[in-house]
Amino acid sequence: MFPKIKLLLGNIFPQLLLILVMLVMVIFLSVASPFFLTWDNFRNVFDHSSLYIIMALGMTFVISSGGVDLSVGAVAALSGVCMAVAMQSGLGVGTSILIGLAAGGLVGATNGSIISLFKINPFIVTLGFMSLARGLALIITGGIPIYGFPRAFTWWGSGHIGPLNPPMLLAAFMAVLAALVLNMSRFGYYTVALGGNEEALRRSGVSIHLYKIMVYLLCGVTAALGGLIVTARLNTAEPLAGWMLEMDSIAAVVLGGTSMKGGRGSIAGTLIACLLLGILRNGLVILSIPAYYQQLLIGMIILTAVIFAEVRSRKGLAGTHKKERSTAV
Amino acid sequence: MSNDAAQGKRIPYIRLRNIKKSFGHVIALDGIDLDVYPGEVMALVGDNGAGKSTLIKIISGVLNPDEGELSLNGKTFKHLTPSRAIELGISTVYQDLALVDCLDVASNIFLGREPLKACFFVDKKRMNRESEELLRRLKVSIPSVTTPVEFLSGGQRQGVAVARSINLQGRMIIFDEPTAAMGVSESARVLELIRSLGDEGFAVLVISHNLHHVFTIADRICVIRNGRLVKDFRTENTNPDQVVGFITGSNRYSGEYTEESITAWR
């Protein structure tokens, strides 16, 4: 019993730590500013976080599978541009959104196909697609933002559903779906197994190409959903939108306790990390710290999280490993 | 002799003809012919690097041969894939175990064939229950089927790998050095299991360096050296010294055997 509890605690330790950090931040910011602890401000935080949550969910799958996707920011822009062009050409809002999502899925599936079939490092492939998708977005728009969309489209960014808004609900819905899929479906098991031991999965008779392609396809679709929200929120399809969103997504996933080496993924962790980063950004604004520092901070957070995870996996897990072994003998 | 004649009439589970495989300049297999029969435990012995693991990886579809063919169920294949091999009833315990460290014991045992409920959710409860039953039947002691395999000892991991291959419910089971990381009592149990699988009618192929184990469980002993099958013995017609001679290539032993030299090994 005891080792089991320890194991469970070990597994959710990064998330517990995040919640603790989040509480400290909330207390500090509440004291620093009377405006922080208001519903309006929290709504603000959730609203901003929803974009990051949706994009980081797809990234959680990719990183759990032992990969990475650097193209998500550019794919968000490209998808937004595709939706805009479709609407301009007279297509309906629903059809246009589907076209944008399909574009994101297509880029994702192509990423996955090249990575899997040619066995190329995902870092390089998705770096290529980052440039390619951005280039396409610029070519399609001629570098000029497209704006002015039907109300039914901008609703996805700035509509209201009671006290909440569509991005928040979409993020919540996607998070529940992602948790169910990653933890309870075959696709989720195989995603983690891809990151843990791809060869073992192959020898079990599972098509690793199919599942790898699906993982990147999923990430492309969540990136496109991010594109939908950005475009609808600004009522503008901007070819340079989503700049550095790949960094924010990766930061949230790694901070949430998903292993950069693959084989371990936590949707709850990603969710908590996105909220933590959301509160951090909000705090910086409230404390009127210049936006440039956000970039600096995100970089520092990624590095800290990666170092922390590495040290923990070497010390903590290796320690339990030895202990279990000696009791087993 | 009558035994050999009877075997000639039986139909092999799998028949390999002229299997060749190279890795760059290294010729791992140089024209292997091999028949494996149901109801028989066949041991494949040979020095390190002789090509044993390469051969079983070709049988289980993990590697494609450069030349040659495999016949099963009256069909002939140029090569297999892991899923085709599993469909054809071949399950394998790999030397490098092929377990996913971060998944728990039950998930590893069912990897690739997870039972589903509501057509989508993996039926974890059923996986846990059936894994527990299976491990109990195989007398593999593991603290809990929900422990990630990275926390298990070498012997326990091998136990999980064996359970995994049994769970595939194939008719041919391949073991690549299954007892290498096991203690005395653990390996005794696995050897017992291998022998009983042979008696139950499975086609069993075992790779082992331990000639004592080989002589305890095998009906047939094939010696592979430098990628060639140099000798195919019935166990009762040989002895360890002779087998060692063929493994090393010295052929020191004349080939006669005495009752004592065999019983001494058993």
Ligand SMILES: Nc1ncnc2c1ncn2[C@@H]1O[C@H](COP(=O)(O)OP(=O)(O)O)[C@@H](O)[C@H]1O
């Ligand atoms: N993936 C591989 N790449 C290159 N050489 C290999 C590979 N697998 C096996 N070999 C070589 O093939 C030969 C046979 O190896 P193997 O089948 O593993 O031998 P055994 O299992 O009998 O010890 C060895 O010389 C080994 O170095």
Ligand SMILES: [Mg+2]
């Ligand atoms: Mg070997």
